[in-house]
Amino acid sequence: MTCPIALETTGLCKRYGPVMAVHDVSIAVNEGEVFGFLGPNGAGKTTTIGMALGLIHPTAGSARVFGEPISPTHTAPLRRVGALVGSPGMVPALTGRENLAVLASLPPVVDMRRVQETLQLVGLAEAASRKYQGYSTGMKQRLGLAAALLHRPSLLILDEPTNGLDPAGMQEIRTLLRSLARQGVTVFLSSHLLHEVEQVCDRVAVLHHGRIIIQGAVSGLLANSGVRVRVPDPAQAARVLQVLPGVAGVQPDGAYVRVEGVASDAVAKHLAAHNIVPSELVPCRPDLEQVFLDLTRS
Ligand SMILES: Nc1ncnc2c1ncn2[C@@H]1O[C@H](COP(=O)(O)OP(=O)(O)OP(=O)(O)O)[C@@H](O)[C@H]1O
Numbered sequence: 001m002t003c004p005i006a007l008e009t010t011g012l013c014k015r016y017g018p019v020m021a022v023h024d025v026s027i028a029v030n031e032g033e034v035f036g037f038l039g040p041n042g043a044g045k046t047t048t049i050g051m052a053l054g055l056i057h058p059t060a061g062s063a064r065v066f067g068e069p070i071s072p073t074h075t076a077p078l079r080r081v082g083a084l085v086g087s088p089g090m091v092p093a094l095t096g097r098e099n100l101a102v103l104a105s106l107p108p109v110v111d112m113r114r115v116q117e118t119l120q121l122v123g124l125a126e127a128a129s130r131k132y133q134g135y136s137t138g139m140k141q142r143l144g145l146a147a148a149l150l151h152r153p154s155l156l157i158l159d160e161p162t163n164g165l166d167p168a169g170m171q172e173i174r175t176l177l178r179s180l181a182r183q184g185v186t187v188f189l190s191s192h193l194l195h196e197v198e199q200v201c202d203r204v205a206v207l208h209h210g211r212i213i214i215q216g217a218v219s220g221l222l223a224n225s226g227v228r229v230r231v232p233d234p235a236q237a238a239r240v241l242q243v244l245p246g247v248a249g250v251q252p253d254g255a256y257v258r259v260e261g262v263a264s265d266a267v268a269k270h271l272a273a274h275n276i277v278p279s280e281l282v283p284c285r286p287d288l289e290q291v292f293l294d295l296t297r298s
């Protein structure tokens with residue numbers, strides 16, 4: 001069964017003079033998933049999002065939202081999209097609640113109950129009566145998220161939504177994003193924070209120098225990462241393990257040997273067949289940071 005696709009880009013490219021900011025980016029975000037767009041500073045995340053939102057003209061390629069093409073002259077399908085990109089335009093002299101009320105009065109109009117609901121959702125109910133000009137960076141970010149949620153979007157596109165938030169605030173936003181996904185909202189978020197993507201996303205595309213270098217399930221990216229075994233003679237065990245089929249690398253490491261590319265049961269059986277009894281055998285699960293560094297080492 002194929003999943004309906006909320007956001008799709010095909011061969012998206014953007015050139016700025018000599019700089020190819022985005023190069024042949026093709027991604028498909030399924031409805032109902034939380035999709036991470038991971039890349040370091042300057043990777044092309046905001047430029048890609050800008051094209052998906054019809055804010056930037058692609059040099060080549062196309063973007064579709066719920067199956068409909070998006071361009072700066074055709075943005076109608078974006079009615080079902082809530083977005084947070086950069087600092088949202090708010091009126092400094094108005095309170096957080098008043099700013100949202102102004103946005104709520106724009107078509108399609110939503111009532112004040114929804115304004116209050118979104119303020120609560122993003123944890124801003126207490127600060128809602130304070131003027132926007134006195135807001136901290138994190139509070140501004142939360143208000144931007146509330147604005148993106150106001151019209152009950154089916155697809156949320158968020159460019160680094162936890163920027164400026166403290167760790168507790170980041171965790172709150174992640175929890176909110178997961179709960180929105182459970183309610184059927186598709187979430188596309190860019191981030192340069194590997195652990196954030198690891199915690200909140202179902203699938204991820206990793207962007208580097210404008211190109212997608214890998215795309216897939218977060219669990220898949222983290223699988224198959226090797227085993228650490230503690231053995232009486234690591235050098236001898238390393239020689240023995242070198243010939244195990246499927247092994248991608250063997251490294252003695254103090255009292256341990258680290259074996260890459262094979263599952264722990266295969267390592268245990270192979271050692272037993274050579275009369276080596278490990279006193280410890282630990283499957284290693286690298287974090288996304290290690291995967292990312294391996295992929296982007298160039
Ligand atoms: N309007 C522009 N004119 C010229 N170059 C640009 C423009 N916008 C972006 N770029 C360049 O395109 C590349 C990608 O930038 P982009 O802002 O999309 O990256 P990013 O992944 O969002 O980075 P960050 O994590 O810092 O937000 C960078 O080299 C940037 O300098």
Ligand SMILES: [Mg+2]
Pocket residue numbers: 045046047159
């Ligand atoms: Mg950016």
